Amino acid sequence: MTTLTLITGANRGIGLEFCRQSLAHGDTVIACCRQPEQADALQQLALSHPNQLELVALELGEPAQFDNLCAYLGERKLDRLICNAGVYGPKGLPLGEYQADHFEQVMKINVTAPMLLVQALHPHLAGDAKVALLSSKMGSITDNGSGGSYVYRASKAALNAIGKSLAIDLQPQGTSVVLFHPGWVQTAMGGSNALITPEVSVRGMRHVLEQLSLIDSGKFINYDGVELPW
Ligand SMILES: NC(=O)c1ccc[n+]([C@@H]2O[C@H](COP(=O)([O-])OP(=O)(O)OC[C@H]3O[C@@H](n4cnc5c(N)ncnc54)[C@H](OP(=O)(O)O)[C@@H]3O)[C@@H](O)[C@H]2O)c1
Numbered sequence: 001m002t003t004l005t006l007i008t009g010a011n012r013g014i015g016l017e018f019c020r021q022s023l024a025h026g027d028t029v030i031a032c033c034r035q036p037e038q039a040d041a042l043q044q045l046a047l048s049h050p051n052q053l054e055l056v057a058l059e060l061g062e063p064a065q066f067d068n069l070c071a072y073l074g075e076r077k078l079d080r081l082i083c084n085a086g087v088y089g090p091k092g093l094p095l096g097e098y099q100a101d102h103f104e105q106v107m108k109i110n111v112t113a114p115m116l117l118v119q120a121l122h123p124h125l126a127g128d129a130k131v132a133l134l135s136s137k138m139g140s141i142t143d144n145g146s147g148g149s150y151v152y153r154a155s156k157a158a159l160n161a162i163g164k165s166l167a168i169d170l171q172p173q174g175t176s177v178v179l180f181h182p183g184w185v186q187t188a189m190g191g192s193n194a195l196i197t198p199e200v201s202v203r204g205m206r207h208v209l210e211q212l213s214l215i216d217s218g219k220f221i222n223y224d225g226v227e228l229p230w
Contacts, residue, residue: 004126006030006078008060008117009085011039013187014134017198018082021206023049027080032058032069060085060113061105066120077126080209083114084134088189089151102151110155115162118170127174130209133163135220137181142229160220160230167218176217180205183223196223 005022009015010031022029023045029052033039036055046053056072058065089106090098114133125131137143139156160179167177182201186194204223211225220228 003027003079004030004076005080005082006032006121007082007084008032008058008114011035011042013189014182014185014198014201015082015084016041017202018084018206019045019053021199021202022080023052025206026052028052028054030054030056030073030078032056032085034059060109060117063113063116063120066117069117070120070124073121073124076124077129078121078124079126079129081118081121081125081129081131082134083117083132085113086110086134086155086189089155092148093150095148095150098150103154106151106155107158110152111158111162114159115166118166122170122173122175125170125173125175129175130212131166131170131175131177132205132209133159133166133177133179134182135159135163135179137222137228140181140220140229163220164218171214171217174214176212176214178208178212178216179218179220180208181220181222181228 005027007015007018010019011033019029019031031042031053036057042055087106087109090102118131136156138149138153139160163177163179183196184190184194185201186197201223208221208225220230222228
């Protein structure tokens with residue numbers, strides 16, 4: 001049986017690389033992004049992987065769309081759910097200039113959306129499914145040695161709290177949950193000075209996912225498998 005993998009933010013960056021490597025591994029991939037018709041790299045992958053890649057429109061800021069996604073899945077069960085999409089919000093904003101609305105979109109996409117998506121999809125998870133939530137070391141309170149980035153840090157710390165609860169609540173149905181720091185990755189978000197390529201980051205995270213069992217569920221793990229402090 002082929003592995004059924006759903007990926008959010010699949011059109012670029014780390015999500016696109018998850019698609020590439022999952023397809024190369026033989027998975028059937030449901031690639032979610034806001035505008036599939038404009039997702040050129042995914043369209044190319046669909047051509048080279050006929051019958052293996054499904055493109056689905058999904059705006060994570062509109063949780064009503066999650067019901068459509070459940071209807072689209074029907075009786076099919078997901079083996080892997082990669083909640084990858086995220087936004088950074090204001091960069092380099094000094095203390096004194098933050099406004100309430102700086103938080104709204106980032107919290108909606110980085111926190112509310114993955115929580116409600118997993119909630120919606122959890123009846124559609126296979127017995128031994130694995131859920132990956134793309135967090136960040138910026139969400140580690142222990143690791144925060146430089147301050148700033150209030151919005152992004154807060155969103156990923158909140159996502160970590162959500163992932164821990166999901167791991168506990170989904171344990172009885174056999175689902176493992178992992179919170180990933182993907183490394184500092186060369187994407188639009190990570191920038192060109194980032195230390196690793198999406199290929200290296202995703203190869204590492206996929207390896208961790210393959211090894212992941214219920215015993216490790218709810219951990220915060222670097223792309224190379226090293227456990228991180230909250
Ligand atoms: N790159 C890094 O160094 C790094 C480090 C730590 C953690 N992370 C985390 O890793 C994940 C992927 O990051 P990345 O570097 O690949 O970022 P990226 O290149 O900026 O890509 C972000 C992805 O999220 C999607 N997205 C944003 N808002 C969305 C929305 N409202 N609805 C649906 N999709 C939406 C984007 O779609 P559009 O193209 O439609 O905008 C895009 O596919 C994020 O959660 C990020 O926080 C990245």
